[in-house]
Each structure stands twice: as C-alpha cells, then as structure tokens.
Amino acid sequence: MPLSGVTVVSLAINLPGPLAVARLVSLGAAVTTVEPLAGDPLRAAAPDWYDELHRDVAVVTLDLKVASDRARFEELVSRADVLLTAMRPAAAARLGLPSLAERHRLAFVEIVGHDDDRPGHDLTFQAEAGLLTSGSPPLVPVADLLGAERAVTAVFAALRLRDAGLPSHQRVVLAEAAHDAAAAVRHGLTGPGMPLGGGLDEYGIYATVDGHVAVAAIEPHFADRLASLVGGTRDELTARLARDTTAAWERFGREHDLPIVAVCSVSDLTEHEHQLKGEQG
Incomplete structure (x- = not known):
C-alpha cells in the first residue's frame, strides 16, 4: 500500500476530515482521530456514514485545553508522520498546532474554509461559487467532497516535501474547491x-x-450508434424511449454498448444498500 507505515493524527471532524481519513486508511495509513468531548457532529447527523468512514480508524476523545489530555495528544503526535486538521487558521494557531507540527517535523495539512478566518460551510462555499440554482440546498456537498480528495493529495505532497527536508505545510481551501x-x-x-x-x-x-x-x-461513435438504433433527435429519442421500461432500456444499453442507465433516487439506492447488508448479515 502506498501509505503503509505512515501514521496520521487527525483533528479534522465534520465531513471533509473523515472522508479524507477514510481514503488515507484505504491507502494503507494508520490513523488516529482525536475528537472533542462533544464528539464529531457527523456522528449525530449521519451515524451510518460516520461508522463507515471510521471503520478502521482509532478514535480517542480529548480536551486539548486540559493539561493531561494535551500531553496525551502530544504523545500521539510525537509518533506520527502527518497531522491533519479542519479548523479556522486562528483556532489552529491558538492551539499551537503549526509550531507543534514544525517541532515534530510533521507533514501538516490543514483543511480550511477560507485562507482568512471567515466562517463557512459547504452550503456557503457553493453559494459563493454560483453552484446553487434554486432555493433548495444542494443534494451533494461538492466542496466537502472535493476538499477531502485534495487533502489526500496534500498529504502525499507534504510527505514528499518533508522527506526532502523542505517546509511541508499544506493548506486545502474549501471555498477554492x-x-x-x-x-x-x-x-x-x-x-x-x-x-x-x-x-x-x-x-x-x-x-x-x-x-x-x-x-x-456524447462521443461520435456512441452518438452514431444511438441514432441508428434508437433515434438521433430529441423528438425521436423522446418518442422511442417512452415506449419501453427503464429496465428494458438498461438491458438495451448493455447489449449495444451504449451509455444508458436508470435515473435512481437516493431512497432506491439506500434500500438497495440495506438489502445487501441484510444478505451479508
């Protein structure tokens, strides 16, 4: 595994941090997540997803403002290669995390909303970027998902820089994502x-x-095949596709190597996941 032997300590809660941590674990890293006394809000909001993302993660609860807990945290950090955080820069500075990372020669990766201390979350980042097209919240937390993937890339970059003896501090900005x-x-x-x-x-x-x-x-060879077998204009496609079932058109797509799939609802996918878990159980 590319991160086998790499130890990560994470203070990153909510969504981008756990997503990044799960990906780092899948790449071979050993991760300990340090949560505050109140826990990770993700656990209350989406307990199944929280459990999935922390399946192979060691979770400890510490109050970094208490001397004994701070000592325990510094002990964890002293044996780590990477420190991952997800808080505003001023909060990280108050906790002395940049200097701690430098002292222990850690690859230090911060996930922040903005480079300054403006507050924000996925909803406000998407609103600022022009990604909201209606009065409803987005179906997918795009900034959090992209930010998590960028954080994983930043970990690799920070490790390379650290190994080269160079400053390894990396910052992932969700608003930029x-x-x-x-x-x-x-x-x-x-x-x-x-x-x-x-x-x-x-x-x-x-x-x-x-x-x-x-x-x-969309590719010419697909478009040509679709036109010859089903129809080439919107009116032709609308009329022809309306004559058969969704399952039949999915089979047709597989048989003729055409990208045609059912539009699934989230409830359909959730029910399918529960059925699979029941069969595995």
Whole structure:
C-alpha cells in the first residue's frame, strides 16, 4: 500500500476530515482521530456514514485545553508522520498546532474554509461559487467532497516535501474547491442549454414507461450508434424511449454498448444498500 507505515493524527471532524481519513486508511495509513468531548457532529447527523468512514480508524476523545489530555495528544503526535486538521487558521494557531507540527517535523495539512478566518460551510462555499440554482440546498456537498480528495493529495505532497527536508505545510481551501467545481458552469459546459446541460440531444434525461433514463452518448461513435438504433433527435429519442421500461432500456444499453442507465433516487439506492447488508448479515 502506498501509505503503509505512515501514521496520521487527525483533528479534522465534520465531513471533509473523515472522508479524507477514510481514503488515507484505504491507502494503507494508520490513523488516529482525536475528537472533542462533544464528539464529531457527523456522528449525530449521519451515524451510518460516520461508522463507515471510521471503520478502521482509532478514535480517542480529548480536551486539548486540559493539561493531561494535551500531553496525551502530544504523545500521539510525537509518533506520527502527518497531522491533519479542519479548523479556522486562528483556532489552529491558538492551539499551537503549526509550531507543534514544525517541532515534530510533521507533514501538516490543514483543511480550511477560507485562507482568512471567515466562517463557512459547504452550503456557503457553493453559494459563493454560483453552484446553487434554486432555493433548495444542494443534494451533494461538492466542496466537502472535493476538499477531502485534495487533502489526500496534500498529504502525499507534504510527505514528499518533508522527506526532502523542505517546509511541508499544506493548506486545502474549501471555498477554492467549490470555485473550481463551478468552472464547468463559467466556461459554458454545464447549465441550462449548455452542451452537458440539455443542449445536446444525445446527452440528457428521458422518460420511460415507468421512470427515466440517463443517456450519455456524447462521443461520435456512441452518438452514431444511438441514432441508428434508437433515434438521433430529441423528438425521436423522446418518442422511442417512452415506449419501453427503464429496465428494458438498461438491458438495451448493455447489449449495444451504449451509455444508458436508470435515473435512481437516493431512497432506491439506500434500500438497495440495506438489502445487501441484510444478505451479508
């Protein structure tokens, strides 16, 4: 495993931190997460997901403002290679984390909302980036997910820099991750009427007898095959796809090597996961 032998101490709670930690564990790292006395809010909000992300993570509860707990934390850090945090820069400074990381020659990776101390979470980062298109909250926490992946990359970069004897402090800014995600909209790729936002007949959502399918025949060879077998215009596709069931069109896609899949709801996926767990249990 690429991170076999690497020890990580994480203070990163909520969502980006646990997501990053789970990925680091999957790559071979040994991770201890230090949670405050109140615990990680993710556990209360999504207990199943919390358990999934912490499956192979050692979790300890410490109050870093209490001398004995602080000593325990510094003992953990003294044996670590990486320190991962997810708090505002001023809070990390008050806890002396930058100097602690430097003293122990740690690869230090911070997940922050902004480079300054402005407060924020995924919802505000997406709002600032122009990713919210209605009055409803987003279905996917894009900034948190991208931030977690960037944090994993930052860990690799920090370890390389540390091994080279160079300053290894890395900072992942969630607001920047949301801004980068919005590039698809800014550059006219997605959004209403854009190529991947309904502007291409061969790339869209179509109704079937009992639901909807997503058709993504964007490459020329897919588009040509779709046109010859089903239809090449939106009107043709709409009329033809509406004649059969979603399952039938998924089978058709597999048989003819076309990207046609059912549009699933979150409740459908959750029910499927529960069925799989029941069968495994």
